Amino acid sequence: MWTCQDCGACNSSPSSPNGYTYVGTGYCDGGYIGGWDTADAVDIETCAQKCSSELNCKFFSLQVGATCSRYSSVAGNCTTRFRPNQYVTFGKAPARPGYVAGEPGAAWSPEHQKAIRAKLIRVFQESDAVCREANIEVPGERWSGLPTMAKFLRLAFHDCMKYADGTGGCDGCLEWKGVGGRYTRDQHGKKQLNVSDDGHHNGLRPTVEILEKIYTDPNFPPKAPGLWQSPKESGFSRADLWAFAGMVAVEHGIHLNNLACHKLDLDDAHGILSQCHPRVGEPDCEVAAPRPFHFASGRKDCVPDPTADQPYKTFKTELHPDPGANAASTLAYFKRDFGFNARETVAILGAHTLGRVHNTISLHQYTWKTRSAMLFNNGYFRNLASKEDWYYPTGSFPNGTNIRTATCRGFGNSRGERAPARWKPHAFYHLTNGGPVQWLQEKKVCPCFDPSWTRPDEGCCNDDPFSCKAGCEEYRIVLGMDETMLNSDMSLYRQFSTNDGIPAGCPGLEDWNSEAIKSDWRLRSPRIPSNDVHGDSWDSSHCPFTTIADPPGSTPMYRVVEEYADSNEKFFADFFPVLEKMLMNGYNASDLVVTPMASHACPYQDPHDWHRHYSCS
Numbered sequence: 001m002w003t004c005q006d007c008g009a010c011n012s013s014p015s016s017p018n019g020y021t022y023v024g025t026g027y028c029d030g031g032y033i034g035g036w037d038t039a040d041a042v043d044i045e046t047c048a049q050k051c052s053s054e055l056n057c058k059f060f061s062l063q064v065g066a067t068c069s070r071y072s073s074v075a076g077n078c079t080t081r082f083r084p085n086q087y088v089t090f091g092k093a094p095a096r097p098g099y100v101a102g103e104p105g106a107a108w109s110p111e112h113q114k115a116i117r118a119k120l121i122r123v124f125q126e127s128d129a130v131c132r133e134a135n136i137e138v139p140g141e142r143w144s145g146l147p148t149m150a151k152f153l154r155l156a157f158h159d160c161m162k163y164a165d166g167t168g169g170c171d172g173c174l175e176w177k178g179v180g181g182r183y184t185r186d187q188h189g190k191k192q193l194n195v196s197d198d199g200h201h202n203g204l205r206p207t208v209e210i211l212e213k214i215y216t217d218p219n220f221p222p223k224a225p226g227l228w229q230s231p232k233e234s235g236f237s238r239a240d241l242w243a244f245a246g247m248v249a250v251e252h253g254i255h256l257n258n259l260a261c262h263k264l265d266l267d268d269a270h271g272i273l274s275q276c277h278p279r280v281g282e283p284d285c286e287v288a289a290p291r292p293f294h295f296a297s298g299r300k301d302c303v304p305d306p307t308a309d310q311p312y313k314t315f316k317t318e319l320h321p322d323p324g325a326n327a328a329s330t331l332a333y334f335k336r337d338f339g340f341n342a343r344e345t346v347a348i349l350g351a352h353t354l355g356r357v358h359n360t361i362s363l364h365q366y367t368w369k370t371r372s373a374m375l376f377n378n379g380y381f382r383n384l385a386s387k388e389d390w391y392y393p394t395g396s397f398p399n400g401t402n403i404r405t406a407t408c409r410g411f412g413n414s415r416g417e418r419a420p421a422r423w424k425p426h427a428f429y430h431l432t433n434g435g436p437v438q439w440l441q442e443k444k445v446c447p448c449f450d451p452s453w454t455r456p457d458e459g460c461c462n463d464d465p466f467s468c469k470a471g472c473e474e475y476r477i478v479l480g481m482d483e484t485m486l487n488s489d490m491s492l493y494r495q496f497s498t499n500d501g502i503p504a505g506c507p508g509l510e511d512w513n514s515e516a517i518k519s520d521w522r523l524r525s526p527r528i529p530s531n532d533v534h535g536d537s538w539d540s541s542h543c544p545f546t547t548i549a550d551p552p553g554s555t556p557m558y559r560v561v562e563e564y565a566d567s568n569e570k571f572f573a574d575f576f577p578v579l580e581k582m583l584m585n586g587y588n589a590s591d592l593v594v595t596p597m598a599s600h601a602c603p604y605q606d607p608h609d610w611h612r613h614y615s616c617s
């Protein structure tokens with residue numbers, strides 16, 4: 001029992017340990033997080049140390065010799081207390097007045113990194129549920145807008161874009177024009193839309209909102225560690241949080257990649273049901289981070305626009321890259337606004353190994369890596385360089401079973417090997433000029449899985465839908481889930497110019513232009529001979545390799561793509577520093593406090609387990 005003698009003050013309040021203020025006698029009535037260990041209940045100092053070691057401890061109520069009971073911020077202000085004769089209660093004093101926009105964010109402790117990482121992983125794994133818990137509206141088609149792991153990485157990039165006046169960088173603020181808007185399905189293929197300069201941050205609203213909730217609410221999301229005060233109250237900047245989330249997305253993508261390498265077919269032991277790793281069984285399936293990320297804190301948030309309803313919204317124009325542009329323009333953008341050279345530009349685009357494009361968000365569709373868009377690895381570069389790989393079709397087997405829900409086994413050629421690939425440009429004609437154009441991959445595979453295939457009389461197929469007779473292979477797209485590249489991706493490897501987003505300048509593309517595309521649907525992809533609607537398919541191999549080298553004399557871009565396609569190690573060794581550089585855009589290294597990311601182990605949580613609790617140690 002606590003008595004006056006324990007603190008040496010009967011009629012006055014006991015002296016407060018460093019960092020705490022005296023609340024009163026009695027114990028708090030809510031937010032209990034632990035206690036009843038006599039080793040912690042020796043005296044006020046010992047109990048205070050215990051509370052200080054816990055990020056979520058906001059109050060402690062000591063009964064000397066019995067319990068050092070700790071309470072989180074859910075205890076409110078702890079004004080209601082019980083047993084005044086037995087307990088004395090202290091609360092943590094605010095460490096600082098909270099974050100002030102325009103000032104550098106405070107440095108993060110390893111404990112904060114672990115707690116916030118666990119919160120983010122819950123959002124990555126359960127984005128739908130977490131949005132509902134936070135009452136966050138997801139505009140348009142819900143699946144396209146949910147805050148996935150990939151969207152956090154995309155946001156980290158978009159936050160670091162410069163303003164048109166050359167100022168800015170990573171500042172916890174987005175140009176809000178067009179964010180939250182959606183193209184409707186009715187608008188697709190209607191040839192009506194104009195190329196617009198708006199909405200480049202489109203699709204990121206729920207991701208920003210979920211991060212704002214984490215930033216301002218110490219106990220969000222549930223089923224993850226609570227904090228005694230929010231990151232904002234702790235003095236962290238929003239920009240630091242957004243940068244941190246982008247790095248954690250990459251690390252989580254690496255984690256899922258390695259889980260997928262041990263996944264037996266469609267077994268969902270790790271919550272990655274839809275993912276199939278095309279390199280399972282190969283030595284390059286598992287990947288390793290070359291080192292922990294260097295996490296920098298100290299970014300300054302923009303000073304809120306007084307006309308905006310949220311502090312993260314700005315109406316200043318930000319400068320975006322153009323998905324319809326070629327490598328020269330893409331390099332010029334990254335050089336001007338991020339100080340990147342050609343190798344760094346190729347490496348940073350490896351971020352497109354995660355996620356996909358959404359036609360209601362950007363008018364682009366499909367994915368860079370069919371069925372493995374949550375796995376962070378060099379698969380984007382393997383696809384770009386047309387490396388032989390397994391084909392994962394959509395549709396059904398001849399017996400009616402849905403292929404995607406039945407197996408992770410990939411399809412190949414008649415020898416049971418991975419299939420060769422080619423890339424064809426395709427104009428979607430949503431825009432008045434016939435665009436946008438995307439590159440779609442085809443793999444030359446045995447087509448016997450496809451019940452609608454029309455050459456059964458040639459003896460190509462037997463009972464095994466995975467095999468076929470030699471010579472029966474055909475080039476196939478993945479219907480509805482194509483592997484795709486934007487012009488800005490494709491031209492890192494194959495050199496072409498563009499006219500208003502339509503590729504040009506390669507042999508065979510002389511007459512393929514806006515007019516040709518608009519003249520006949522069969523010319524939405526170029527043909528050989530040129531513009532003969534019955535001609536053969538034209539593909540990217542007719543374009544030369546991209547020999548742009550910057551600085552002059554360095555490795556040309558197409559060779560960098562091949563280096564990364566052949567080696568995860570080489571890609572990761574370049575990607576880690578370039579992501580760090582991107583996330584420091586607008587700052588000198590001396591402006592920021594850089595520390596290695598705290599080591600972490602974050603055990604997998606089954607989203608269906610009612611008792612799950614996300615934590616990292």
Ligand code: HEM
Pocket residue numbers: 148150151153154157203321322323324330348349351352354355356357358359361362363364486488
């Ligand atoms: C030339 C530069 C770039 C262009 C033109 C570009 C363009 C795009 C476009 C059009 C989308 C589709 C948005 C949607 O429809 O939802 C997208 C998605 C994405 N971008 Fe980029 N991007 C570029 C660079 C980057 C960089 C540097 C990063 C990160 C470091 C990045 C990360 C992502 C991610 C992860 C996605 C997938 C998001 C999702 O799945 O919802 N991008 N990008």
